[in-house]
Amino acid sequence: MKQTEEPSFWDDPEEAQQHMQKITIARGVIEPWQELRAKVEDLAVLSDLAMDEEDESFEAEIEGGVREARNEFQRLELLAMLSGKYDANDAIVMVTAGAGGTEACDWASMLFHMYRFWAEAHGYTVDVMSSVDGDQVGYRNVTMAIRGPWAFGYLRAEAGVHRLVRISPFDSSKRRHTSFASVDVIPEVGEDEDFEIDPLELRVDTYRSSGAGGQHVNKTDSAVRITHIPSGIVVQCQNERSQHANRRSCMSILRSKLVDLQLKERQAEVAELRGERKGIDFGSQIRSYVMQPYRMVKDHRTDVEAGDVDAVLHGELDQFIRPYLLQVAGQRSDER
Secondary structure: OHHHHOOOHHHOHHHHHHHHHHHHHHHHHHHHHHHHHHHHHHHHHHHHHHHHHOOHHHHHHHHHHHHHHHHHHHHHHHHHOOOOOOOOOOEEEEEEEOOOOHHHHHHHHHHHHHHHHHHHHOOOEEEEEEEEEOOOOOEEEEEEEEEOOOHHHHHHHHOEEEEEEEEOOOOOOOOEEEEEEEEEEEEOOOOOOOOOOOHHHEEEEEEOOOOOOHHHHHHOOOEEEEEEOOOOEEEEEOOOOOHHHHHHHHHHHHHHHHHHHHHHHHHHHHHHHHOOOOOOOOOOEEEEEEOOOOOEEEEOOOOOEEOOHHHHHOOOOHHHHHHHHHHHHHHHHHHO
């Protein structure tokens, strides 16, 4: 804080802005705990007063306050688990339809809306960076940036394969179908990240966009595809109106994917040293959403179940995210 009071603090506006962002994040962690402590102390004083005067009229107020304090403690406890290097960052969420044609593309669209609902309920913003429509409905794949404090820390719990079981609305025989869609979540990293990409290692292609977007998008070569030759990573964007904007979005996604690749390679090295056989790569089924013959959502990592499938699909995901993150934090503590 004292650094911000120095006359030279704003000489480098970009560095100063980054410092201010760190202060904002730190305040966002410390101040809620201070507020919770003050609230608990007030409740303790009120409880003592009620007991001294044998006044039961305070009972409802105290019980309500305790309930609110407990909920806030659980929220802050979860936030304390987010200690990864990029947990405070924005998140890039990629949803890809699995095999199954129209049904799988519709499932990918349902997951996209589920995360949008969750993000909006948490005060986050959602920016669709790229999308490829299904032949009839939904998406073959869609990539969105979900921006807000700790977005990646929370949403990393959602990476994996999601399974849907239902009577398909696209099947005239009303048969039950099983569909899969994969969700990948990576931290969005800025250009200031200590990570350089050699332009000579990139192949950039431009092409005409397809689908929604208006005449400008559809009649110019504004879509961009960038291939990182050493890793084989390919990213493409066509949702912006200009080629420059699409290229900027592509580079943001590519930079984030390469940082994520580095993290996974380090995790793989540690797992090999420990003799772990379980793969860390993306692809294992993490959750099932069953709509027929019964209704239930089950997380296969924590065994948490929910009966209100519609509520889950409308963004009520914290009941799955919290137990998973606490489970991972517990595993890390055991390893220490």
